[in-house]
Amino acid sequence: MENQTFIIEDELKKLPGKPGVYLMHGEKDEIIYVGKAISLKNRVRQYFQPSRNRGAKIDQMVTHITRFEYIVTDSELEALVLECNLIKEHRPRYNTMLKDDKTYPYIKATVGEDFPRLLFSRDMKKDGRSRYFGPYTSAGAVKDTLDLIHKLYRIRTCSRNLPKDTGKERPCLNYHIKQCDAPCQGYISKEDYQKSFGQALDFLGGHYEPLLRSLKEKMEQASEQMEFEKAIEYRELLNSVKQVAQKQKITSSSMEDRDIVALARDERDAVVQVFFIREGKLIGRDHFHLSAGAAESEEEILDGFVKQFYAGTPFIPRELWLQYPITDSEVISQWLTAKRGQKVRLVVPQKGEKERLVELAARNAALVLSQDKERIKKEELRTIGAMNQIGALIGIGAVRRVEAFDISNTSGVESVGSMVVYEDGKPKRSDYRKFKIRTVQGPNDYASMEEVLTRRFSHGMEEAKNLRAEGKELSFGSFTRFPDLIMMDGGRGQVNIALGVLEQMGLSIPVCGMVKDDFHRTRGLYFNNKEVPIDRHSEGFRLITRIQDEAHRFAIEYHRSLRGKGQVRSVLDEIPGIGPARRKALMRQFKDIEAIRNADIQELAQTPQMNQKAAEAVYHFFRKTGGHSFCGGMCADVKTHDNQ
Secondary structure, rough: OOOOHOOOHHHHHHOOOOOOEEEEOOOOOOOOEEEEEOOHHHHHOOOOOOOOOOOOHHHHHHHHOOOEEEOOOOHHHHHHHHHHHHHHOOOOOOOOOOOOOOOOOOEEEEEOOOOEEEEEOOOOOOOOHOEEEOOOHHHHHHHHHHHHHHHOOOOOOOOOOOOOOOOOOOHHHHHHHHOOOOHHHOOOOOOHHHHHHHHHHHHHHHOOHHHHHHHHHHHHHHHHHOOOHHHHHHHHHHHHHHHHHOOOOOOOOOOEEEEEEEEEEOOOOEEEEEEEEEEOOEEEEEEEEOOOOOOOHHHHHHHHHHHHHHHOOOOOOOEEEEEEEEEEEHHHHHHHHHHOOOOEEEEEEHHHHHHHHHHHHHHHHHHHHHHHHHHHHHHHHOOHHHHHHHHHHHOOOOOEEEEEEEEEEEOOOOHHHHHHHHEEEOHHHHHOEEEOOOOOOOOOOOHHHHHHHHHHHHHHHHHHHHHHHOOOHHHHHHOOOOOEEEEEEEHHHHHHHHHHHHHHOOOOOOOOEEEOOOOOOEEEEEEOOOOEEOOOOOOHHHHHHHHHHHHHHHHHHHHHHHHHHOOOEEHHHHHHOOOHHHHHHHHHHHOHHHHHOOHHHHHOOOOOOOOOHHHHHHHHHHHHHHHOOOOOOOOOOOOOOOOO
């Protein structure tokens, strides 16, 4: 449905009285809010009734709504799941948004294997063959824990299929440094290995006391026997285990998995603190920044956080202890229960130890908020604020996504194009793209840029067409998201090239050029046929400089990689049947080309990696060409330049 034909009053009459999700669109047809409703008819109508007390944030949002759409679901639970997915995908401006998008690491125990392993993992899959420990608050914590376990219990790290591959390869380095008992060689039985692995699982579960006693006894025994090196080794292991054990600062008699969730807020921002308690022990904590309006209540903020956070985390605890009751507690409990496969309770503690722990989480959240407030302001000024400065400078309003393009070549050789992407003032490296110039010969930057832009936007339009035909969201495409602003590394010429490409494709995207001075430093912007002056001390100017430097770096890096691959070659590469492995073997055996040229067929055939046919090919090549196909027989250098 097109915006110009959308009459809100008429569309409100068509709303069904069924559960579902509604999406509000802004002036640029972007999604600015996503919500769920038990009755779409009743809920959506409320936004357009001026008499209702909706709050300042909603009042402001309503002024930007140009149209809405909705998706009907069978139940409120389905609507909740869909709402979470759409918020995460579109990140609407007026939803309470998590500023962090963290994926927590876990330790995965492959208990379904005969000789199980302990692995680093960020995904939790219910395959029935694995057990997970965590989440851990950092990848470093996982690595340190795994390193300690390998020293203590000698658990294998290889991916060999055991016992099938037993004895097929030599034991790895871990065996020689006494961090593996080499089950790949049959040096330890399955029963003994499983026993050691069980002890490692007990350690991960927080059962430290037996290990601490054992290490202390071994240290004292080694010391008595004057084996001081062993004693020092046991002492270091003992200290490492104590460090891990000391991190468990909160314990509970109830061996339940639970998360404790509390928040602190000010006029603009909120911080949510989460304590992760597993089997009665605090294994970690983390905080999350949210954008929250002054009109939003603590209950609304907490509601938004729970839905967004637990939509993305693979592990669902048995209980959530919350600081405030949330509106959708019943349906959220149903949703989390379905995800976990067991009953999940949402609890708001009122007294005793439970209430004290929630208050502790709240105090930690307040501390983080006060400490990070100034840092967040500076970061936002440097990123989102700088993007807004650029948009205001050239008069196009808010800018969220910028794509910058550059060309790199050496005298027209190996011409390449680069596309770097900045979203909300930060580089989005997953969206960076490289282009090897196909149709342009020689150093023609304008023609090369025309090819790059044509390929980028035609690919995006083709992807969008195919996804629509398949009934899929455009977010599945790698080129389907178009920028709010295109920035060219250059002035009038490059800008006009870009505008010409966009006009041919029927696209309307603002284009500006990043102009440099005589010293190759960023000077300003070229927009609408004139150079726009910029305050060199502003964050907008600094961001433009970063974008320009990044586009140039990315193009140069790609160009160098292509140039390096084709620049140096060996004369041996010209011989049929001689690949990299045989070339290395020959140079290792004979040291230089001259010795290879003088060798007979038998000597060549005895070289590792060589056979009779390959030896004959090398022998006859040098007798036929003199071994200088690139030098015309006038030099003995083995390296040549390839300008293909």
